[in-house]
Amino acid sequence: MTKATTIMKKSSPGEDKAEASPSQLIDARIEELSDWRGEMLARVRTLIKQADPEVVEAWKWRGVPVWEHAGIICTGETYKNVVKMTFAKGASLEDPSGLFNSSLEGNTRRAIDIHESDDIDEEALKALIHAAVALNISVRAAAGRVRSQKKPKGA
Numbered sequence: 001m002t003k004a005t006t007i008m009k010k011s012s013p014g015e016d017k018a019e020a021s022p023s024q025l026i027d028a029r030i031e032e033l034s035d036w037r038g039e040m041l042a043r044v045r046t047l048i049k050q051a052d053p054e055v056v057e058a059w060k061w062r063g064v065p066v067w068e069h070a071g072i073i074c075t076g077e078t079y080k081n082v083v084k085m086t087f088a089k090g091a092s093l094e095d096p097s098g099l100f101n102s103s104l105e106g107n108t109r110r111a112i113d114i115h116e117s118d119d120i121d122e123e124a125l126k127a128l129i130h131a132a133v134a135l136n137i138s139v140r141a142a143a144g145r146v147r148s149q150k151k152p153k154g155a
Contacts, residue, residue, distance in 0.1 A: 040114055041076050048073070052073070069133045086103065087109060087110050089109075093110070093128060
């Protein structure tokens with residue numbers, strides 16, 4: 001008689017992530033940080049979802065949480081000393097509360113660097129998220145109008 005042996009295939013780190021949803025990957029990032037950065041990323045995520053219940057979570061550029069609605073709203077990057085929210089079209093957004101404090105020199109993006117001891121102005125952040133969504137929707141609508149006005153080739 002031979003003894004049957006069961007071999008469990010151990011998945012490589014990339015395999016599990018390939019099958020996980022973006023929301024699950026963001027959950028995992030928050031958990032793996034296990035310090036103030038994970039807590040801050042979770043808090044920012046909650047505020048984004050409160051501001052825009054229709055937001056779609058994505059996982060791009062080899063591990064960056066991204067929130068989208070008719071285009072990218074913002075990313076949530078984590079570094080050693082900062083959680084960075086980068087707004088894709090931040091330079092086009094009104095920021096009356098002065099939340100943007102990073103990436104101020106460019107023509108497109110703007111960012112908010114959040115340090116461990118920083119307080120978040122939740123209402124101002126939600127207003128910024130609303131503005132980013134409204135901008136994305138208006139840009140998409142304008143692009144649709146331009147495409148529909150173009151005449152087909154050969155007409």
